[in-house]
Structures are given as structure tokens and as C-alpha cells.
Amino acid sequence: MAVEPTLWISGQLAEKIRAHGAETYPHECCGALLGRDAGEVAGSDPTKYPVAPEREILALYPLVNRRDDSPRNRFSVTSEDVMAAEKAARESGMDVVGWYHSHPDHPARPSQFDRDHAWPWYSYIIVSVQNGAPQEMTSWRLNDDRQEFSPEGIEIRHRAAV
Amino acid sequence: MTVKVMIPTPLRPYAGKRASAEFQAATVGEALGHLTKEFAELRKHLFTEEGKLRSFVNVYVNDEDIRYLAKENxxxxxxxxxxxxxxxxxxxx
Structure with missing residues (x-):
């Protein structure tokens, strides 16, 4: 039976993502999720998982939203930023396993725009920020067919990150 | 001539988990053509239905962005x- 994939994160890092969203409100925040993936992932379609692969976030790499034309409803990370995040991850023996961004005054649900621009495999964390206060945080993975995102469980791990 | 194509982490599940692949190609477009022929599932993540490179896919030859060169040519x-x-x-x- 297919099992929903789960993303592990410490309470401290989850709080940092929420704080970043509050800090940049009413603009969108963004950053890279650095960590480790169990690696036995056949694809991004959770219906194909024989067991839920384990993925853990161990550090964040906050980025500057490059969309200065419409930062309230868009975020953009350039390929140079992606390469810098990958370098930072490699230097700590980790991988870039996903990305986070905020939805100011909108629910923590992926938009059509999110889906059109998403990559498979990555975890996409979205935090809703209502009137400057961070609310619900969700995580998503793009399905193999690019048609929709599937929810990914977020498990808060109450121990110090390695 | 042999060129090496580096495959980013999110696309490796669609490329036999490989980090790179080598092809005989005279242009970037030819190399990407070989890549997506060998690993057909990669195609929809790199190209639109009209066959254009997706806007969030960046391709570099060595350290040069092909947008500032001759693109896929x-x-x-x-x-x-x-x-x-x-x-x-x-x-x-």
C-alpha cells in the first residue's frame, strides 16, 4: 500500500521558517532545505512508494527573493542561488532536498503557478502568513506526471539536528 | 565529440539514478536530445509540450549560460x- 512520504524537521528549524515568513511579510520569503534523503525513491509519485522514504531537514539556507517586481505574490531563486545552496549543502555533507516559501495572506496550499514551476523529487514547504503572523505549514511533492502536488507529512523531530 | 551532461538531483530518479551521462554531440541541443531519448521520462521535466526548454531549466556549457551563447544551437x-x-x-x- 502506498504511504505518504514524510519530511522530518526539528522544531527549531520549523520555527525558523515561520519566523522568516513573518520577517519578510507582506512579501514572500524563500530558502533552501538542506538535509539527507534515504535515497530509495523511485520517483516523486507517492502512489508508487512501497514504503515511505525518509527525508530529514538538517539546516536551512535562507535566500533573498529575487522577484522585486511582485514580491507579495511571487518568489524566485536564480540558478546562481541554487548553485550556492548546493555548494553549501555539499560542504556540510548534505543535499538540497527542497525549498520553502511563504504565502502572505493566502492558505498554505500550492498554487497553479507553484505547480507550473515545480521540480519533481524536491520537498516544497509552504507557510501561510496571515496579517504578519505565521500560521499553517505544509509540505508538497510534485507528482511524476507534473499534473498535481501530493501532500507530504511533516514530522517535528524533538532532538538536536545532527 | 564526447560531452558530459550533469543531471541535477531532482531529475536523477528519471535517469537511472545517474549523476551524469556522456554522449557524442556537436551542439547542446543534440546532447539534450540524446539524453531525453535514453531517459524518456526526463523529457517532460526539461521541455514544454511545444518542445521548448522550460523557463526554470538553465543549461550551462562549462560555466557559460547557453542563453548568452547560441542557446540550444x-x-x-x-x-x-x-x-x-x-x-x-x-x-x-
């Missing part, structure tokens, strides 16, 4: 490394 020479680098975008609405 950029010639390649023996030993060149072609890197596929994501850019990330999203947002509400």
Missing part, C-alpha cells in the same frame, strides 16, 4: 561539460 567540443541547473519559482495565485 551552442556548439560543443570534446570534453565539454553540460550542466542542467534548476531555478526555483512559485507564489500565491
Amino acid at each position: 551552442t556548439p560543443t567540443k570534446d570534453g565539454d561539460t553540460i550542466s542542467i541547473v534548476p531555478s526555483i519559482a512559485g507564489g500565491v495565485s
Whole structure:
């Protein structure tokens, strides 16, 4: 039976993502999720998982939203930023396993725009920020067919990150 | 001439988990053509239905962005490394 994939994160890092969203409100925040993936992932379609692969976030790499034309409803990370995040991850023996961004005054649900621009495999964390206060945080993975995102469980791990 | 194509982490599940692949190609377009022929599932993540490179897919020959060269017609020479680098975008609405 297919099992929903789960993303592990410490309470401290989850709080940092929420704080970043509050800090940049009413603009969108963004950053890279650095960590480790169990690696036995056949694809991004959770219906194909024989067991839920384990993925853990161990550090964040906050980025500057490059969309200065419409930062309230868009975020953009350039390929140079992606390469810098990958370098930072490699230097700590980790991988870039996903990305986070905020939805100011909108629910923590992926938009059509999110889906059109998403990559498979990555975890996409979205935090809703209502009137400057961070609310619900969700995580998503793009399905193999690019048609929709599937929810990914977020498990808060109450121990110090390695 | 042999060129090496570096495959980004999110696309490796669609490329036999490989980090790179080598092809005989005279242009970037030819190399990407070989890549997506060998690993057909990669195609929809790199190209639109109209066959254009997706806007968030960046391709470099060695350290040069092909947008500032001849795009997919950029010639390649023996030993060149072609890197596929994501850019990330999203947002509400």
C-alpha cells in the first residue's frame, strides 16, 4: 500500500521558517532545505512508494527573493542561488532536498503557478502568513506526471539536528 | 565529440539514478536530445509540450549560460561539460 512520504524537521528549524515568513511579510520569503534523503525513491509519485522514504531537514539556507517586481505574490531563486545552496549543502555533507516559501495572506496550499514551476523529487514547504503572523505549514511533492502536488507529512523531530 | 551532461538531483530518479551521462554531440541541443531519448521520462521535466526548454531549466556549457551563447544551437567540443541547473519559482495565485 502506498504511504505518504514524510519530511522530518526539528522544531527549531520549523520555527525558523515561520519566523522568516513573518520577517519578510507582506512579501514572500524563500530558502533552501538542506538535509539527507534515504535515497530509495523511485520517483516523486507517492502512489508508487512501497514504503515511505525518509527525508530529514538538517539546516536551512535562507535566500533573498529575487522577484522585486511582485514580491507579495511571487518568489524566485536564480540558478546562481541554487548553485550556492548546493555548494553549501555539499560542504556540510548534505543535499538540497527542497525549498520553502511563504504565502502572505493566502492558505498554505500550492498554487497553479507553484505547480507550473515545480521540480519533481524536491520537498516544497509552504507557510501561510496571515496579517504578519505565521500560521499553517505544509509540505508538497510534485507528482511524476507534473499534473498535481501530493501532500507530504511533516514530522517535528524533538532532538538536536545532527 | 564526447560531452558530459550533469543531471541535477531532482531529475536523477528519471535517469537511472545517474549523476551524469556522456554522449557524442556537436551542439547542446543534440546532447539534450540524446539524453531525453535514453531517459524518456526526463523529457517532460526539461521541455514544454511545444518542445521548448522550460523557463526554470538553465543549461550551462562549462560555466557559460547557453542563453548568452547560441542557446540550444551552442556548439560543443570534446570534453565539454553540460550542466542542467534548476531555478526555483512559485507564489500565491
